[in-house]
Amino acid sequence: MVGRTGLTAVLLANAVVVAVFFAQAGFASNALIVLGRLAGLYAALLMAFQLLLVARLPWFDRRIGMDRLTSWHRWTGFSVLWLLLAHAVFIVFGYAASSSLDPVNQLVDLAETVEGVLRAIVALAIILVVGAVSARYARRRLAYETWHFIHLYTYVAVVLAFTHQVAAGTTFASSPAATAYWYALWGGALAAVFAGRLVLPLWRNLRHRLRVSAVVPENDHVVSVYVTGRDLDRLPARAGQFFLWRFLTRDRWWQANPFSLSAAPDGRTLRLTVKRAGAGSAALRHLKVGTRVFAEGPYGAFTTLHRTRPDAVLIAGGVGVTPIRALLEELHGHAVVIYRVATDRDAVLYDELRDLALARGAELHLVTGPPVPDRLAPPELARLVPDLAERDVYLCGPPPMMNAVLGSLRELGVPGPQIHFERFSLAG
Structure with a gap:
């Protein structure tokens, strides 16, 4: 504000x-x-x-x-x-x-x-x-x-x-x-x-000298890339933020893509988790350890900096779970996590999310099914989180899902300052 x-x-x-x-x-x-x-x-x-x-x-x-x-x-x-x-x-x-x-x-x-x-x-x-x-x-x-x-x-x-x-x-x-x-x-x-x-x-980038330290496939369509470097404890990155990543290979050095951190920064490693959506994201699976990385950022206001309530609801759709998973690591207070996917197989990082929710005393709900009927309509959200209007709400997912949930939140009377979301788009 x-x-x-x-x-x-x-x-x-x-x-x-x-x-x-x-x-x-x-x-x-x-x-x-x-x-x-x-x-x-x-x-x-x-x-x-x-x-x-x-x-x-x-x-x-x-x-x-x-x-x-x-x-x-x-x-x-x-x-x-x-x-x-x-x-x-x-x-x-x-x-x-x-x-x-x-x-x-x-x-x-x-x-x-x-x-x-x-x-x-x-x-x-x-x-x-x-x-x-x-x-x-x-x-x-x-x-x-x-x-x-x-x-x-x-x-x-x-x-x-x-x-x-x-x-x-x-x-x-x-x-x-x-x-x-x-x-x-x-x-x-x-x-x-x-x-x-x-x-x-x-x-x-001259200060931190980032490099790929590991490439871990999460399933057939999703891969996690681990990046390390010097003095990462001095990089002002927070859970929920994203970088514009350039992997300096011969054929991809000129492409910059916005990917969120999928784990809270720990001062030693940065992790991004990416779903294959085109040639650029698909090529990440074949990155070699040691590849130099040029990263612009961190960017984004999708962080705990704007908390207004002691408790929170984290709503993720598909691979939008990546910043949500990182935020759960950093959030204080009671959290309810709602993860919306088409099928159980689409629930990327679900095991990590389940373990993290258990360790932090959070509730975790995996909501599956086709887009229609809307599984996150106002009655369903009110059932999952009866005190929804008293919590901060963090939302990340595909645009249609986000638009539907934002409509449900407004219908349920959640005040605007308590709703936190960010759409990835670039200009200039």
Whole structure:
């Protein structure tokens, strides 16, 4: 809550500052040009805010979670796209209204005569392409690596847009204070990305020198990978968090995949447990001991940091049991664990979960059966956990199952602050 409130307050405060500098710069006689300039300024502000959202700074990530930051980034991105389109349309039509040129020739004239406009056109074209491939229809049909490679061109658009603002922005140059503000805004956003996406991961990996220490098949479709390294007791990882793992083999070094820790960090070893879902996850079964690992993280707010009640319910679906199993190791107070799978054979790590529940005095319920009828509907949840509304609820599993359980929790009156979940999604 603190992180969300802080980010919202920062954005609103900057929106006010931008409006003040815009007013101080004076207004053009043409209303379309005024609207175009204002849209461009707020597009620039949101672009800088987007960089902060994907900087993966630990303070924000631990308090908000990468899934929520990514969701905000997505909607901020579409807002930027519409503001940039409004900026271009209003500016072109505004100048065309004051000249004898039609809008197309007016755009060509601006590109040829005003420094920075051509760069702005290229930046807008890049944003349009990125926006198109980020739409849900296209996103589902693209491999993550392809989408991510295209998405990286957003950074080129950011640089081009900033140089356009420096060259042609009347508000940018309206006063020394305005110029200093925009340089500080862009500089701070770019510094956050540089620190969170490059400096911190490189420093941590050079420090810890991670390597694969064991590869253990759990069944025909699931494998656990054990990773060791130096000074792991100083790695700020907690149960429930995940890393972006790169296994530095000849054919997989360029792929980064988000996998949760399936055991609480003990200062000596990290463990991830992965279900085969594609070529990348299937290849983990064939990793050799000693393979170098580059890991970004830890990430995620799905931890005990946000506990609000002394007792808890842990609900897992399928391989979503991995962070749940790790959390059970770390949780204090009475816990009820509900593990939802199609058949007994799908219950990955069930023996570990059973032994751990027994050692910690937790209740464990294995719920099996097809998705329909819903075995975790409100009556069933209320039967399994009569005092559900008095507990923290941790939830991890496939999206359809999570959506259904979240609906059941709301129907049973579980307060929002007591519900903890995280969806794995990446951006930027």
